[in-house]
Amino acid sequence: MxxxxxxxxxxxxxxxxxxxxxxxxxxxxxxxxxxxxxxxxxxxxxxxxxxxxxxxNFESIHENSNEDEGEGENEDEDNDSYNAEVEEESLTSDISHSSVSFFENMELSNSEPENYSFNNYASDYNNICEEAEPIEFPNNVYADLMALVINYNLSNEATNAVIRFFNEHSNLPLSPLPKNAKKGRELMEKMKIPTLTSKKHKILTHNNIDYYLFYHPVLNCIKNILSISDISQNFTLRFENFKYKGEKAYSEQYTGNWWKNTEASLPHGSNLLSIILYSDATTTDTLGKSSLHPIYISIGNISTKRRNKSDAKHLLGYLPILKAKDKSEKKSKDFKKLVRLTFHNSMKFLLDPLFAEKGIDLEVDNKTFWFFPRISTIICDWTEAATFSLVYKSTNSNFPCHFCLISKTLLADIDLSDVTFRNNENMQEYFYNNAGQDVSLENIPNYF
Structure with missing residues (x-):
């Protein structure tokens, strides 16, 4: 031909x-x-x-939908994908948004002044991340698909299923969507954006650079998790005194003493909402070389088996990572203090809406319940734990452990019986008496 x-x-x-x-x-x-x-x-x-x-034919263009995206792709396939994207940009730029109505829920809200469009996001983000040249999504449909993938934490398999569904029913000569999930993620990596968040908030300006917190409102994250159809079947409201063969046993969070004691401290008729936070700055290495710090949220009321599935967690936001102007500033005490202060100010902005004095109302299984959220667990690595607790990060400090007040000279003593743990009370006492240095504690207000 x-x-x-x-x-x-x-x-x-x-x-x-x-x-x-x-x-x-x-x-x-x-x-x-x-x-x-x-x-x-x-x-x-x-x-x-x-x-x-x-x-x-058309289906062969998207033939890798069911294959492992990490295998079986060669240079020729990448060239074909690039050519297809070039054609898509020209031939699908005027596709009506109404032709993909199942993406309507992913449109970015314009109801609040903090909201912003994806194009604004890319523009603002250039102030934080170095960008060799501007790269954009070929069309709005492509952008909305990747928003769907990120906001709902879709796996590559689920994303490929959406792509196949769209291609089968759109009746378009060329698909505006990526060849498969991997191609979409690769484009996002080239754009150096971590996610298509709907809101941003400026945390500070340092060295003439504005640093932004990109986030989903925490209440929206929780409501999204609770809206999943089978979550209510795996959701517990009250403490359960679980026993096995007549003896007290511990399994889920709601069988533990912390839950029992916290629940007893709440107003009559209210329920405890256990908040779990996940933090790991290293997970952004493939999306801009750790340029931002991701925070995820989940709910301890959900059974462990169900909570371990990806849709029971939600991306809460990306914290900014400050850049020093030179090595001298990077090693300075003032810069290190600013980094930690920025972290805690960001967490305060993200989580403050949870802790209203009168609690919050949430819908579970089409019924409204009165909750008081409490942070039960923070999952992170050792260095981030030091950031959360504001303990010195150096292993050479006098009290390097963020759990206890054991000196570094006694950490290897397996026969040690007298152990004092760090808690809110004794850490506040050291802080307000300006004695934090005595226990390797940073002189910075701790949000937690």
């Missing part, structure tokens, strides 16, 4: 890609809007005919 340009009769093309690229350039010189419209329709017709007749 060959193609001939109506405006350049002497040009004959043997491949669809070369013909399409030529037409895009050729049409720029056409003045008549009628001719332009006719030619675009002709391209669509030829593309449709080729996709129907060519052995490598």
């Amino acid at each position: 060959s193609w001939k340009c109506d405006f350049c009769p002497q040009r004959i093309f043997t491949t669809k890609t070369s013909y399409t690229n030529h037409i895009k350039q050729c049409l720029k010189s056409v003045d008549s809007s009628e001719e332009l419209s006719l030619e675009v329709m002709m391209i669509d017709s030829l593309e449709s005919e080729n996709l129907l007749n060519n052995e490598n």
Whole structure:
């Protein structure tokens, strides 16, 4: 099969890609809007005919949907994907948003002044991350799909299923979506954006750079988790005194003493909402080389088996990571203090809406319950635990452990019986008496 340009009769093309690229350039010189419209329709017709007749049809373009995205791809496939994206940008830029109504829920809200569009996000983020050249999504449908993937933490398998569904029912000659989930994530990596969050908040300005916290409102995160159909079947409201063969046994959070004691301290008729936070700055290495710090949230009322599934966790936000102007500043005490202060100010902004004096109302299984949220668990690595607790990070400090007040000289003593643990009371006493240095505690207000 060959193609001939109506405006350049002497040009004959043997491949669809070369013909399409030529037409895009050729049409720029056409003045008549009628001719332009006719030619675009002709391209669509030829593309449709080729996709129907060519052995490598539309489905084969997306053939890797069910394969392991980490295997079986070579350089030729990457080139084909690039060419397809070039065509998509031209031929699908005017696709109506209404043609993909199942993405409507992913539109970014404009109801509050803090909200912003994806384009603004990319522009603002250039102040934080170095960008060689601007890279954008080919179209709104592509952008909305990746928002869906990030906001609902979809796996590659689920994303590929959405792509197949759209391609099958959209009746478009060329799909506006990526070839598969891996291609979409690769594009996001090139754009150096961690997520398509709907809101941002400026935390501080340092060295003439504005640092932003990109986030989902914490109550929205919790409501999204509780809206999942089977969560209510695995959700516990009250303490359970679990026993095994007549003896006290511990399994879920709601069988422990912490839950029992905390629940007893709440107003009559209210319920405890156990908040679990996950933090690991290293998980952003593939999305901008640790340029931002992710915080995830889950709920301890959900049984462990159900909570371990990916949809029972929600991305709460990305904390900014400050950049020092030089090595000297990076090693300075003032900069280290600013880094920790920024972390705790960010956590305060994210979590403050949870701790209203009169609690919060949430819907579980179509019923409204009165909750008092409490942070039960923070899952992180050792260095981040030091950041949360504001203990010196150095293992050479006098009291390097963020759990206890054992000196570094006694940490290896397995026979030690007299152990004093760090808690809110004794840490506040050291802090307010300006004696934090005596127990390797930073002189910074701790949000927790």
